[in-house]
Every structure is written in structure tokens, then in C-alpha cells.
Amino acid sequence: MSVAGAATVGAVEAGIPLSTRAPLSPALDAESREWLRCLRADDATREEAVGRLHALLVRAARFEISRRRPTLPHLRGDELDDIAMEAADDALMSVLRRLDDFRGDSRFTTWVYKFALLEAAVKLRKRAWQGREIPLEPESWELLSSSAQAPEAEAEQSELLEAVQTGIAETLTPHQRRVLVALAVNGVPIDVLADRLGTTRGALYKTLHDARRKLRGHLRDSGLALESGLEED
Amino acid sequence: MERTDLKQMLGRLLGPAGPEVGCETCFEELDRYVELELAGKDADAAVPGLRAHLEGCPACREEHESLRALVGAEQAL
Numbered sequence: 001m002s003v004a005g006a007a008t009v010g011a012v013e014a015g016i017p018l019s020t021r022a023p024l025s026p027a028l029d030a031e032s033r034e035w036l037r038c039l040r041a042d043d044a045t046r047e048e049a050v051g052r053l054h055a056l057l058v059r060a061a062r063f064e065i066s067r068r069r070p071t072l073p074h075l076r077g078d079e080l081d082d083i084a085m086e087a088a089d090d091a092l093m094s095v096l097r098r099l100d101d102f103r104g105d106s107r108f109t110t111w112v113y114k115f116a117l118l119e120a121a122v123k124l125r126k127r128a129w130q131g132r133e134i135p136l137e138p139e140s141w142e143l144l145s146s147s148a149q150a151p152e153a154e155a156e157q158s159e160l161l162e163a164v165q166t167g168i169a170e171t172l173t174p175h176q177r178r179v180l181v182a183l184a185v186n187g188v189p190i191d192v193l194a195d196r197l198g199t200t201r202g203a204l205y206k207t208l209h210d211a212r213r214k215l216r217g218h219l220r221d222s223g224l225a226l227e228s229g230l231e232e233d
Numbered sequence: 234m235e236r237t238d239l240k241q242m243l244g245r246l247l248g249p250a251g252p253e254v255g256c257e258t259c260f261e262e263l264d265r266y267v268e269l270e271l272a273g274k275d276a277d278a279a280v281p282g283l284r285a286h287l288e289g290c291p292a293c294r295e296e297h298e299s300l301r302a303l304v305g306a307e308q309a310l
Contacts, residue, residue: 063303106264110304114263117299121292155237164246184245190256190292205290209255212248212289218234219247 020179028104035108039099054092056109058117061087068124075127083127087119094119125189134196135186136178160224167218176211183208253285259293267301271308 024033038049060083065072070078094115102111168177182188183204190208194201254262262280269276277284287294 047277060303064299067299067302106268109269109307110264110300113303114296114300117296118260119301121296121299125292157243160243161239164243168246180246184248185242190290201292205256208247209253209289212246216247216250227246 022103024102025104029107032104032108036099036102039096050092050096053095053112054088055115056112057088057091057095058084060113061085061091061120064117064120065124068121072124072128083123084120087123090119091115116138122191125191126195129189129192134182134188134193149216160219163219163224164215165224167215169220171214172211176207176214179207180211180215182223248289249285251285252282253289254280254282255286256290256293259283259286259290260296263293263297263300267297267304270301271305 001224024036035049035053038045040046041049062081064087065080065084072080091112095112102108141143168180172180179193181195183190190201190204194204197204262283266276266280266283269279287297
């Protein structure tokens, strides 16, 4: 489930009717107001506006794909364009479903772009990990272990890293440990992990946040200065 | 492992130090945040905790960079 989808579910769970129209900012520009007027029309104006909106979303999705293209050498041009069209289609549905949530805190086009960029980014991350196993533990511990023993490592950072390893092993729940290792150590994209674990990006980030907070607490309890190991050179 | 790699690893494991918003709030506020940034205004004061979230969440960070680049390119035209 996407972040946009999760936010919609949250509104439903909170008992907020989806048809409730957010009050518009008085500073909203004329072009954005015109978009809203056309998309809320009940004649051919709406159909024409939906077509223009879709074209805008396709452009945004293609923009995202072209930014990531160097990291996607295995995907052909027509596959990438299919992904752009799918992302734009999904974004269009999200935008139309959530039109009443638009508060006018930005221009309408900026608001809709984020839906297309999100959909394209999520699809590309999932495609990049399609068929790949998600590393959750063994190789991660080797990675941490080897980094802690690196001869060129600064003593202070190595001490911190060793304490982090202890914290991971002793203070985190098994779920927190798996999520932290997959996301922070092995670099598994959060959407991909959410998909594999049958949860949402928001829920996984909350788990990651809680795990990090526990680790920071463990380091403080161990008398270690957290920021000294993270400060800039 | 180089010192920079170690530091990055620690950063990824420990995350941002300050309070941060979650992924849903980040998505809700991203358009406003980007427009404030591009207008040279204090986006961090307007949306507290969003910058920290971008530091801690690579996926949201990528989406922020993309939206900023797209809207910035349009404004430059």
C-alpha cells in the first residue's frame, strides 16, 4: 500500500468522511482554483480536465523515471514507459479520490505531482527488487562485525558500533531487529519490505523509529556520546 | 570499512536525533514544504520535524528531491 493510500485509510479509521472538503487557503492562485472548478464540473469540462491532469501526471512520472534511469540498466525503454503510464493511472485515481483533501497550501500542480512521483518511485523500487530475496539477518551481522573490526576505523566509532551491535541483540524485539537490519544495514527499500511483510510504509517507519530510539537509549545508558561518532569531519 | 562508511552506517542505524514526523505526514506536507523551500522561506519552521524525517527515511528523501527538482525546473522556465 502506498503512503497516499495509507493516509486515506487513516482518515477513514479516524471517522472523517472522505467527502469532507478541506477549506481552501485564501491565497490560492487562480490557476489552481480553475483546476478545481473544472475537475468538479458535471459536464464535458470535467472530462477534458481529467485528460489534461493525466497528461500532467504522465510527465511527472516520466521525470522520475528519467532521474532513476542510470540505476535501472536492466529495464528497456518500453518497460519504463509502461511503468510511467501505470504510475500516472494510479496517481490519477488517488488525486481524484482525494480532491477534497486539497487545502491549497501549494499550487494544485505541485500537489498532484507528488502523487505521480510517489507512484513511479514505489513501482521502480519494487521492480528493482522483484524476485530478489530480502536479506534480514546473517549477512547483515557479518557486515556489522567486519566494520567493527576494520583496522582503519576510528576507535570512538568502533566502540559506538560495537555498543550498537549489543543494543540490537539485547534491547530490540525480533521484529524491530529484522526491520532495522533490512532497512538500515542492508538497504532494502521501505516500500519493498512493507510489501513483503504485508504492512504499510508508515507502520514500518514507526517500527524503525522505535528501534532507533531504543538503540540511542542503550548508548546513553552505556555512557557513550552519540553525536561524537556522527559529527562531521 | 572507511571512516565515512562507518559514520554513514551509524547514521542509518541511529537515525535523526530530534523529533520527526512519520511518512504519512511527510507526504501530506511535502508540496507545501517544497514550495516554501523554493521561495527561500523557512520551510523547517513551517513544518517542524519534516527535515529530520527526510534525514531518516531514504524513500521520502528521494521523493522530496524529485518534487523539488521537478517544481524547480518548471519555475525556472
